[in-house]
Amino acid sequence: MSRRRGSTLLLLAALLLLLCQEPAGLRAREIPRLAVRDSLGRRVEVPATVRRVISLEPEITRIIVALGGGDKLVSVDFFLRHFDHLFSVVFPQGRDLPVVSNQAQDLNFELALRLRPDVLFSSPSEFQSAERIERKLRIPVAALASTGRFENLLQEIGTVGRLIGRENRARELAEFFRAKISDIELRIGRVPAAARPRVYLAFWGSLLRTPVAYDPVDAAGAVNCAAGLLPSYLGTAGTTVRLEDIIRWDPDMILIQGNYLPEERAVTAAGILSDARLASLRAVRGRRVHYTFGFWYWWDPALVLVETLYLARLLHPDRFPRFDLRQEGDAVFREFYGLDGAFTKLWRLLDCDDWLPK
Amino acid sequence: MKILVQRLDYAYDGFRLDIDSLGFAGGRVTSIVGPNGAGKSTFLKCAASVLPLDRGCLFVDERDLAALGGRERARLIGYVPQEPAFSFNYEVRDYVVMGRAAFLSVFSSPSPHDVRMAEEALHYVGLEGCSRRPFLELSSGERRLVLIARALAQEPEILLLDEPTSFLDPRHEVRIMRLCRRLAGEMGKTLIVTLHSLEMAAKYSDAIVFMKAGRVVAFGPPGEILTEGLLRDVYDLEMRIVDCAGQKFFVK
Amino acid sequence: MMIGSPSRKTGWLAAAAFVLPVVLLLVSLNIGSYHIPLKSVWTTVVGALSSGRAGAGSPEADILFRIRLPRLLLALFAGAALAVSGASLQALFKNPLVFEFSLGISYGAAFGAALSLVFLGRGFPPQLAAFAFAVLAVVLVLLIAGKSASQIVTILLAGIIVSALFQAFLSFVEFFANPYALQSLIFWLMGSLAQAVWKDLALTLPLIALGVIVLVLLRWRMNVLSLGDEEARTLGVNVKWEKILVIAVATLTTAAATSVTGVINWMGLIVPHLVRMMVGADNRKVIPLSAAFGASLLLVADDIARSAAPFEIPIGILTSAVGVPFFIVLLKKSGRVWQ
Numbered sequence: 001m002s003r004r005r006g007s008t009l010l011l012l013a014a015l016l017l018l019l020c021q022e023p024a025g026l027r028a029r030e031i032p033r034l035a036v037r038d039s040l041g042r043r044v045e046v047p048a049t050v051r052r053v054i055s056l057e058p059e060i061t062r063i064i065v066a067l068g069g070g071d072k073l074v075s076v077d078f079f080l081r082h083f084d085h086l087f088s089v090v091f092p093q094g095r096d097l098p099v100v101s102n103q104a105q106d107l108n109f110e111l112a113l114r115l116r117p118d119v120l121f122s123s124p125s126e127f128q129s130a131e132r133i134e135r136k137l138r139i140p141v142a143a144l145a146s147t148g149r150f151e152n153l154l155q156e157i158g159t160v161g162r163l164i165g166r167e168n169r170a171r172e173l174a175e176f177f178r179a180k181i182s183d184i185e186l187r188i189g190r191v192p193a194a195a196r197p198r199v200y201l202a203f204w205g206s207l208l209r210t211p212v213a214y215d216p217v218d219a220a221g222a223v224n225c226a227a228g229l230l231p232s233y234l235g236t237a238g239t240t241v242r243l244e245d246i247i248r249w250d251p252d253m254i255l256i257q258g259n260y261l262p263e264e265r266a267v268t269a270a271g272i273l274s275d276a277r278l279a280s281l282r283a284v285r286g287r288r289v290h291y292t293f294g295f296w297y298w299w300d301p302a303l304v305l306v307e308t309l310y311l312a313r314l315l316h317p318d319r320f321p322r323f324d325l326r327q328e329g330d331a332v333f334r335e336f337y338g339l340d341g342a343f344t345k346l347w348r349l350l351d352c353d354d355w356l357p358k
Numbered sequence: 359m360k361i362l363v364q365r366l367d368y369a370y371d372g373f374r375l376d377i378d379s380l381g382f383a384g385g386r387v388t389s390i391v392g393p394n395g396a397g398k399s400t401f402l403k404c405a406a407s408v409l410p411l412d413r414g415c416l417f418v419d420e421r422d423l424a425a426l427g428g429r430e431r432a433r434l435i436g437y438v439p440q441e442p443a444f445s446f447n448y449e450v451r452d453y454v455v456m457g458r459a460a461f462l463s464v465f466s467s468p469s470p471h472d473v474r475m476a477e478e479a480l481h482y483v484g485l486e487g488c489s490r491r492p493f494l495e496l497s498s499g500e501r502r503l504v505l506i507a508r509a510l511a512q513e514p515e516i517l518l519l520d521e522p523t524s525f526l527d528p529r530h531e532v533r534i535m536r537l538c539r540r541l542a543g544e545m546g547k548t549l550i551v552t553l554h555s556l557e558m559a560a561k562y563s564d565a566i567v568f569m570k571a572g573r574v575v576a577f578g579p580p581g582e583i584l585t586e587g588l589l590r591d592v593y594d595l596e597m598r599i600v601d602c603a604g605q606k607f608f609v610k
Numbered sequence: 611m612m613i614g615s616p617s618r619k620t621g622w623l624a625a626a627a628f629v630l631p632v633v634l635l636l637v638s639l640n641i642g643s644y645h646i647p648l649k650s651v652w653t654t655v656v657g658a659l660s661s662g663r664a665g666a667g668s669p670e671a672d673i674l675f676r677i678r679l680p681r682l683l684l685a686l687f688a689g690a691a692l693a694v695s696g697a698s699l700q701a702l703f704k705n706p707l708v709f710e711f712s713l714g715i716s717y718g719a720a721f722g723a724a725l726s727l728v729f730l731g732r733g734f735p736p737q738l739a740a741f742a743f744a745v746l747a748v749v750l751v752l753l754i755a756g757k758s759a760s761q762i763v764t765i766l767l768a769g770i771i772v773s774a775l776f777q778a779f780l781s782f783v784e785f786f787a788n789p790y791a792l793q794s795l796i797f798w799l800m801g802s803l804a805q806a807v808w809k810d811l812a813l814t815l816p817l818i819a820l821g822v823i824v825l826v827l828l829r830w831r832m833n834v835l836s837l838g839d840e841e842a843r844t845l846g847v848n849v850k851w852e853k854i855l856v857i858a859v860a861t862l863t864t865a866a867a868t869s870v871t872g873v874i875n876w877m878g879l880i881v882p883h884l885v886r887m888m889v890g891a892d893n894r895k896v897i898p899l900s901a902a903f904g905a906s907l908l909l910v911a912d913d914i915a916r917s918a919a920p921f922e923i924p925i926g927i928l929t930s931a932v933g934v935p936f937f938i939v940l941l942k943k944s945g946r947v948w949q
Contacts, residue, residue, distance in 0.1 A: 103785055229920065276672070279672060280668055408840045442837065443841060449890075457845060460845060467830040468830065
């Protein structure tokens with residue numbers, strides 16, 4: 001009696017083990033693979049043909065759309081669905097995609113599994129999240145972010161282009177981007193660092209939070225006051241300074257992140273101009289307090305280019321006499337997303353008409 | 359101050375206190391004795407308003423005690439618990455000064471006069487040297503005396519003492535009972551004392567109240583009411599009363 | 611026992627305790643990332659006092675009077691508030707482990723203020739909602755503890771439960787706040803004096819002053835209440851109402867501070883104990899000295915928080931770093947003050 005039961009158990013155990021194995025067929029077949037390095041330096045191997053993509057990084061999502069790979073997206077993340085004003089403009093089809101993350105940008109693992117992605121893009125600032133997701137879902141995860149640097153952004157465009165098989169388009173966009181930046185640098189001419197205007201960036205809805213690296217400011221011929229400080233959260237570009245630091249720096253201009261709907265802005269130009277504590281700053285006295293687009297740790301590649309053009313005009317008005325923000329913006333967005341008037345929509349939402357001094 | 363208990367009716371979990379027409383003479387020491395659970399401490403706590411007291415139950419010189427406000431009552435009746443429930447390690451003098459709470463408004467601190475009254479109370483109980491010592495460093499007997507001093511600082515006419523001699527050595531027992539006599543005799547205060555020791559009750563009281571199961575069984579001067587029959591009824595135990603050297607002793 | 615007459619030693623201590631905050635204030639005025647030489651501090655202050663106005667828009671004047679001074683005053687007042695509340699609650703509950711955290715007051719107040727900021731905006735003073743929810747927290751604690759409220763373990767457990775409850779509510783609010791509001795909310799919940807502006811302090815400082823004064827006036831009464839309900843009643847004290855009064859005022863004072871600074875824990879635990887170790891348990895000394903030392907201690911902590919690193923250290927982290935080991939040591943030792 002017990003021997004029969006014992007052998008039945010053994011049989012069941014063997015069956016279970018078999019079921020847990022990968023289908024032998026898949027392992028045996030040779031799948032062409034592609035290897036890239038992500039922002040954390042990890043080596044990521046993806047199948048050569050990528051058909052389904054989950055992206056938790058809004059920046060990467062937008063790059064994919066700009067590269068023409070929007071049909072490969074099988075989901076959107078929480079931020080893009082609920083807080084981003086731009087995405088529904090450049091990728092209206094995104095409305096039909098399921099949301100795969102929550103408020104804290106944590107991944108919904110079950111939903112992700114069900115969507116069967118070939119590759120997943122995550123944020124490198126979430127400690128070990130890329131490893132964790134890879135282990136749990138057993139799919140390749142690439143952690144990419146630009147953290148305020150153009151070189152990183154351009155590299156990302158190249159990497160993503162390779163990963164989704166749009167290398168030519170990626171090269172095109174990168175060249176367009178570089179050309180525009182070179183043009184700005186040419187127009188500004190060689191201004192020595194000492195003569196460059198010093199700018200303080202008040203981002204993320206707070207007067208005291210600022211990015212330690214923000215290339216649009218550098219490319220537009222200015223100096224970021226907070227450049228070189230340690231980020232308060234490693235892997236991101238942001239730090240918190242003290243009010244006395246701002247007064248000590250006495251910047252020539254203060255730029256506020258304006259990529260919020262006007263009624264949602266916690267920090268406003270009017271607020272800064274009327275803050276008695278800042279009354280001694282030359283930027284306040286000279287009323288050189290303006291909005292810029294800024295970022296939430298991720299860029300839209302088209303928008304950041306437009307922002308650089310805008311900042312160049314703001315900081316050096318004499319070099320850009322006939323600058324029309326709306327026209328320039330629409331041109332860039334047409335190049336990136338193939339849409340007309342996409343930038344104008346955003347321009348209206350954010351009241352950008354008031355941003356440039358008349 | 360004459361105390362009259364008209365109709366005291368207090369009940370809690372399975373116990374009922376039922377006292378009718380009990381009177382305590384002014385300027386006298388009255389002991390309450392009886393077996394455990396007879397309700398001695400409960401009665402005392404009702405009289406001290408530690409337990410809720412209804413109107414029409416207890417009268418002091420024809421004034422209804424329950425109708426008095428807390429401060430007025432505290433200036434009339436001082437209660438000395440057997441052991442303090444808790445204490446920080448206050449100095450003895452600060453401890454006694456707390457008895458002046460009934461004379462001070464909520465936001466006031468004791469004045470020099472209050473401190474003087476506290477010192478006088480300490481002097482009366484014989485602890486004047488201990489005034490700056492920490493309370494918890496005193497012996498049990500001395501702590502009892504401090505509690506009495508605190509009650510005295512209230513300048514009350516009536517003092518209720520709950521088992522003031524239990525767990526004390528004979529010397530302190532005698533010291534406290536003699537203090538009670540002095541308080542009644544010299545200061546004219548009305549004292550009600552619950553006791554376990556029949557010897558103490560017999561020797562130091564002007565009147566004894568016998569309680570059993572929440573009721574008063576007998577009441578009167580010790581010479582009159584102390585009979586072996588009464589003791590058998592109250593304690594359910596055969597006892598013999600022995601006279602020796604002018605004192606009564608109770609042999610079980 | 612102490613050498614020398616205790617009252618003389620206490621006298622010196624009291625004098626030092628009340629002079630120290632003033633000295634620290636003057637020293638702290640000179641601390642900050644914008645370096646102002648001592649002479650400039652002197653001339654700016656004197657100039658302001660004589661002209662009656664706070665400077666003519668010079669950076670030094672703006673920094674001293676609009677940035678540093680409100681922050682320093684907030685540190686002094688909040689420190690006093692938290693220390694005095696903690697000392698009062700410990701006297702009332704007769705236990706060293708009771709302070710504003712154990713009764714759920716801190717997180718109740720923080721939740722109320724957060725709710726007010728998110729839904730009613732910055733225009734509406736958060737102190738009201740902070741006080742309302744702090745009171746609710748205390749009521750909940752007493753309800754949960756129920757009949758055995760005299761048992762300290764029950765009170766502490768109830769306090770932990772209620773604190774956890776409000777922390778959960780706070781997470782809830784965070785979850786539904788949009789990311790723009792979230793960042794500042796998180797920083798504020800860790801305790802920060804960085805947001806001190808005169809407008810916020812206009813209501814908070816007088817409230818704290820009122821609360822501290824009332825608790826100081828009640829200091830002897832706390833001695834009597836610490837004898838226990840029964841004995842206090844026999845001494846003529848209206849135990850129920852006076853206890854409610856102390857708890858209510860301690861709650862108000864803590865809530866007023868927390869609504870502006872966020873949750874700064876452990877002050878109400880550390881300071882009264884240090885004071886009791888120095889002068890004994892008599893609340894007539896402990897209460898006012900706790901206020902004075904609490905003010906000094908939080909000011910020193912804030913000086914460290916804003917100058918030790920290139921970025922702001924949330925002050926709640928500093929006080930926790932000191933408070934937690936202190937708590938552990940306290941649990942193990944039984945001081946001669948407590949029995």
